[in-house]
Amino acid sequence: MRHFLTLRDFNKDEILAIIDLALQIKQEWHNQTQPLYLERKTLGMVFEKSSTRTRVSFEAGIYQLGGMGIFLSNKDIQLGRGEPIKDTARVVSSMLDMIMMRTSEHSRIEEFAQYSSVPVINGLSDDYHPVQLMADYMTMVECGIALPHASRFYPSNPQKPIVAYIGDGNNMAHSWLWLCAKLGFELRIASPKGYEPKAQILEQALQEATKSGARIHISDDIHAAVQGANVVTTDTWASMGQEDQKKERQEAFKCYCVDSATMALAHKDAIFLHCLPAYRGQEVSEEVLEGAQSRVFLEAQNRLHAQKGIMVWLQRQNTR
């Protein structure tokens, strides 16, 4: 059984095959020739945290592919009242074709997947946000910064991209680490001291990087990270579940705002990405978020296509 819990569990060919499929699915959607790849399939969507993009893109995505989604908020289901994950997973997976889960500790989704009889997709955990990274890479491909697998959509031949991630060493940073380590590009993470990515995840990604040729730099130097980068990206300073640390984080991160002066250090054709929701005046200035280099709304819309690609790929893998 293949799940989609972290990019660590996928090789380069598989990641690029899903990106290719997502690009194809997007084209079919635009041309109104989308086959019903998941006709009569039912996706359960377990949310233990809030969401706008993840919920809408999965629910609209499964519907457009001929299936349907069931929104399962922990405020409404027995999981939120303490029913064990292993019981919930066995029951709901016996009635569904696929499950997406957004949760806190990553071990919760691992346990869910262990007891599920159908594929489970991570729609964000405290440690990872892999579906977001698939949309981000797809956006890089569409912007001519990275290559799709078969290079059939874009004639140009870009160099390996340099990605600068500015800010918290959180689920987004960890997911960038794995994407970079698997695909072999250059990633520079600049975080304030004490807010770097988790040491264990970094170590594993660095090991993988020795095989793929990826280059990973971690520092607290925002300017060095951004110098010549093709992609500049950031994320909120206080993730869901860290609301009580907002004040101390605002103090610790105050020099880590991506503003026009930061963008001026990047490559002249650099794009700005942000998974959203964004906090203007904190991790990014209004000017950058709304500026000519920002691709955040293309990135957000690509969640729809990237996740359709993931769902169709998983369905194909698991019905071989």
Ligand code: CP
């Ligand atoms: N980027 C993202 O996952 O957004 P939501 O929290 O709105 O789903």
Ligand code: NVA
């Ligand atoms: N790091 C953020 C991402 C939100 C999509 C969080 O976990 O809240």
